[in-house]
Amino acid sequence: MTGDEADPDLEGVLGRAWSDDRAWDLLTRLTELPDRMGGSAGEQRAAEIVGDALTDAGVEERREESFPMHHWERGTTEFAVLEPVERSFPAIALPYSPAGDVEGPIVDVGYGTPEEIDAVGEELQGAIAVASTTTPSGQRFVHRMEKFGHAAAAGAEAFVFANHVPGQLPPTGALTFDAEAAMPGVGVSRETHDWLTEYAERDGRARLRVDARTTDGTSQNVHGTVGPDTDEEVLVVAHYDAHDISEGALDNGCGIATIVGAAKILAELPDLECRVRIAGVGCEEIGLLGAEALAEDLDLEDVRVVVNVDGAGRFRDLKAYSHASESLERLVDRVTSEVGQPVVHEPDPHPFSDHWPFLRRGVPALQLHSEPPDGGERGRGWGHTEADTRDKVDRRNLREHAMVSALLVRALTRQEVPRVPADELREALRDQEYEPGMRAAEIWPEEWESKSKSE
Secondary structure, X not given: OOOOOOOHHHHHHHHHHOOOOHHHHHHHXXXXXXXXXXXXXXXXXXXXXXXXXXXXXXXXXXXXXXXEEEEEEEEEEEEEEEEOOOEEEOOEEOOOOOOEEEEEEEEEOOOOOHHHHHHHXXXXXXXXXXXXXXXXXXXXXXXXXXXXXXXXXXXXXXEEEEOOOOOOOOOOOOOOOOOOOOOOEEEEOHHHHHHHHHHHHOOOEEEEEEEEEEEEEEEXXXXXXXXXXXXXXXEEEEEOOOOOOOOOHHHHHHHHHHHHHHHHHHHHOOOOOOEEEEEEEOOOOOOOHHHHHHHHHOOHHHEEEEEEEOOOOOOOEEEEEOOOOHHHHHHHHHHHHHXXXXXXXXXXXXXXXXXXXXXXXXXXXXXXXEEOOOOOOOOOOOOOOOOOOHHHOOHHHHHHHHHHHHXXXXXXXXXXXXXXXXXXXXXXXXXXXXXXXXXXXXXXXXHHHHHHHHO
């Protein structure tokens, strides 16, 4: 191990990590819960379990802090084609869908990209828009909330999100951040999507009914520290909440389990050069709400970098999003090369995970993710479906990614990382054509809005 061959402390800690099953044990306890939906009793219990796991790993000064949010509760959902035939299809409401009963023409908007929705034009007025969960290769991934926002702006009365992964798996996913959406939305399977595209070509009509409600609620973050008592700190976050339709093993049970495994390693290392804060955050799936609350609570001038572990531990191949920071990309390349761990680099920023509340305030952000060896199809795969279960996880990946995460955090305690200027981040997102979609999803930062008008 370059630069560390003679470091018995590090070698001993990593050696013990090879047989440490605390990440797997935490994943097991979380996936045994009935659900971990943001604001639910299950999510509250998950926070307690995560807090105990952090304490057991050696994290000190444990704190649990609540924050207000809008709690969405699903009721029943019905979806039926009325013309050219009458038949019902299974569907699930998407979080923050309002209650509603909509009847209208079926309009297929393909992948739901802005260009496809613009091409449909006036056909979407009063219609039920149907969009795929994936995005064509060769262009940036278009998020669900963007597709929904563009469809609503074009005059659609309801939104159908159709899985591209086979297996009779209707997908879920929030339509907005922490607020009731503008129109009802549901998820349907790939197999249902095949019929809907045909019925759209045959001038079909459908009826969609959602029973759901959004009320005032409360969620919580749990966090503590390891390492020396310094003013500056490296912040490591992972969300522990999950959608109510599945065990949430991959998204993001693996992520929170990975950082607990990493916390044990970091707590045993004597050579960290600044404090490391380990945080389990709630309500990521419905708007990054826990991360936003944590960003408002901490003094971000003291946060050197945020490491967002959303997706690590799922599959063997680690993917590192450096979010427009060349310094972070170089650090990741150096550390992973030293330990012979392959990593896929993604330099471009995106706003759809827990790093975003920190990144948009200038804090450099590293997101650790993982992908199947063959790359798989674009999209979440089993994530956000009933198939997101513990049997998909290999405990060896949890161990290895915990070790790599700890080594990256250790290196970050030893190196200053330049801040990300707001204008550079804004332009990087514009270069990827994120701005229209972020505006449609109502997540383009207000301060950038005023800046754009002044320009």
